[in-house]
Amino acid sequence: MQKKSLFKEFSKGIIKENPVLCLVLGTCPTLAVTTQASNAIGMGAAATIVLICSNAAISLLRKVIPGKVRIPAYITIIAGFVTMVQMLVKAFAPAIDEALGIYLPLIVVNCIILGRAEMFASKNSVIPSMVDGLGMGVGFTAAMLLMGSIREILGAGTFFGIPITSGFMDPILVFILPPGGFFVFGMLVALSSKLSGQKKTAEDISCAKCPMNKTCSKVNGEEGKCNG
Amino acid sequence: MVKQLVAVFLAAILTENYVLSKFLGICPFLGVSKKVNTALGMSAAVTFVMVLATAVTYPIYENILVPFGLEYLQTIVFILVIAGLVQLVEIILKKYMPPLYNSLGIYLPLITTNCAVLGVTMLVLEKAAQDPSYTYVTALVNAFGAGIGFLVAMVIFAGVRGRLETADIPKSLKGLPITLVSASLVSVSFLGFAGLVEGLMG
Numbered sequence: 472m473q474k475k476s477l478f479k480e481f482s483k484g485i486i487k488e489n490p491v492l493c494l495v496l497g498t499c500p501t502l503a504v505t506t507q508a509s510n511a512i513g514m515g516a517a518a519t520i521v522l523i524c525s526n527a528a529i530s531l532l533r534k535v536i537p538g539k540v541r542i543p544a545y546i547t548i549i550a551g552f553v554t555m556v557q558m559l560v561k562a563f564a565p566a567i568d569e570a571l572g573i574y575l576p577l578i579v580v581n582c583i584i585l586g587r588a589e590m591f592a593s594k595n596s597v598i599p600s601m602v603d604g605l606g607m608g609v610g611f612t613a614a615m616l617l618m619g620s621i622r623e624i625l626g627a628g629t630f631f632g633i634p635i636t637s638g639f640m641d642p643i644l645v646f647i648l649p650p651g652g653f654f655v656f657g658m659l660v661a662l663s664s665k666l667s668g669q670k671k672t673a674e675d676i677s678c679a680k681c682p683m684n685k686t687c688s689k690v691n692g693e694e695g696k697c698n699g
Numbered sequence: 700m701v702k703q704l705v706a707v708f709l710a711a712i713l714t715e716n717y718v719l720s721k722f723l724g725i726c727p728f729l730g731v732s733k734k735v736n737t738a739l740g741m742s743a744a745v746t747f748v749m750v751l752a753t754a755v756t757y758p759i760y761e762n763i764l765v766p767f768g769l770e771y772l773q774t775i776v777f778i779l780v781i782a783g784l785v786q787l788v789e790i791i792l793k794k795y796m797p798p799l800y801n802s803l804g805i806y807l808p809l810i811t812t813n814c815a816v817l818g819v820t821m822l823v824l825e826k827a828a829q830d831p832s833y834t835y836v837t838a839l840v841n842a843f844g845a846g847i848g849f850l851v852a853m854v855i856f857a858g859v860r861g862r863l864e865t866a867d868i869p870k871s872l873k874g875l876p877i878t879l880v881s882a883s884l885v886s887v888s889f890l891g892f893a894g895l896v897e898g899l900m901g
Binding site: 495498499500502503543546547550551553554557558572573576577579580581582585645648649650651652653654656657658660661662664665 | 719720721722723724725726729771772773774775778779782811812813814817818821822825871872875876877878879880882883884886887889890
């Protein structure tokens with residue numbers, strides 16, 4: 472029974488509550504680093520490690536951190552883990568560090584991580600929180616890999632750097648430029664909400680899960696709607 | 700000197716637009732661009748915090764972190780400084796400038812976790828490391844330009860979204876997907892500026 476529910480926590484992050492395609496969190500790195508499939512893997516791995524560690528730490532400290540200062544406390548914990556990952560990547564994978572550049576330290580402000588801390592780790596015990604972090608991280612990586620593959624194959628004619636479309640198709644450069652990122656992401660979100668047959672639109676779901684929901688709806692003057 | 704500043708300012712707005720070419724600050728770009736006046740308020744607050752954050756973090760990095768060999772603490776120090784700064788600005792505005800607080804205040808909590816602000820403070824340091832003629836003033840101008848670039852992108856996009864409301868959109872594209880596709884088209888228009896600044900400034 473326990474094993475089954477842990478598996479459920481893991482698998483929900485990949486398909487049902489995929490952080491990128493269903494919850495629409497963490498859009499900045501998703502759009503920025505997916506010009507190549509290999510960047511997507513590097514970014515995904517870094518974010519997954521941070522997610523697992525920060526979820527574990529926040530879950531352990533959830534009874535110690537006072538409610539009022541929880542967001543700054545979470546950000547500090549996350550920033551600590553991001554710094555560690557940054558140093559590890561710099562030491563062991565300098566090529567990935569070069570490719571990701573500024574987006575590696577920016578994992579700190581990635582809303583997937585803060586969102587999971589607020590939604591899950593602050594309410595659950597350590598093991599489920601870590602499994603949740605792993606599932607969300609794998610879902611994030613999978614979505615970025617999908618987007619990176621589409622953009623790399625169409626935009627550069629290569630896949631993980633290996634030329635594959637040189638025989639029959641010229642690369643469509645715009646797909647690896649910024650407009651292509653927005654376009655491919657829009658199409659994937661449309662496809663995912665079509666396939667899952669959700670009656671709700673993507674943004675209703677993302678807003679309920681977003682830690683900034685309250686502030687956002689105050690700004691727009693509408694309850695529970697930040698994106699629409 | 701002035702020429703360099705103008706070039707940096709224009710480049711930050713047009714060719715290196717933080718939203719449309721660097722993908723920083725996508726959440727507010729998609730979230731608060733529904734109406735032109737909220738887009739303006741949000742961008743004004745972002746510009747203000749960007750300049751202020753750069754003004755504070757640049758000397759901290761150069762004068763505290765570098766001399767003591769603590770560059771690796773950059774991420775953690777910057778995010779805490781920005782979070783503290785935003786709180787401080789909120790308190791000061793509330794106490795001494797209520798009209799400004801009423802128009803900008805509600806946007807301030809959203810800005811702490813805005814990656815564009817953290818991104819600017821880090822990117823100017825990256826640029827300063829590569830180019831010796833890049834000074835504190837250049838960094839401030841760059842941050843201001845980044846904020847104005849954010850404003851331009853937000854206002855243009857708010858206008859485009861206004862048109863979308865009356866358009867007949869296929870069912871599965873409604874909502875977020877069509878917003879992203881229109882962002883893509885706005886971004887195409889900014890591609891046209893590539894090379895413009897270098898051409899103008901020689």
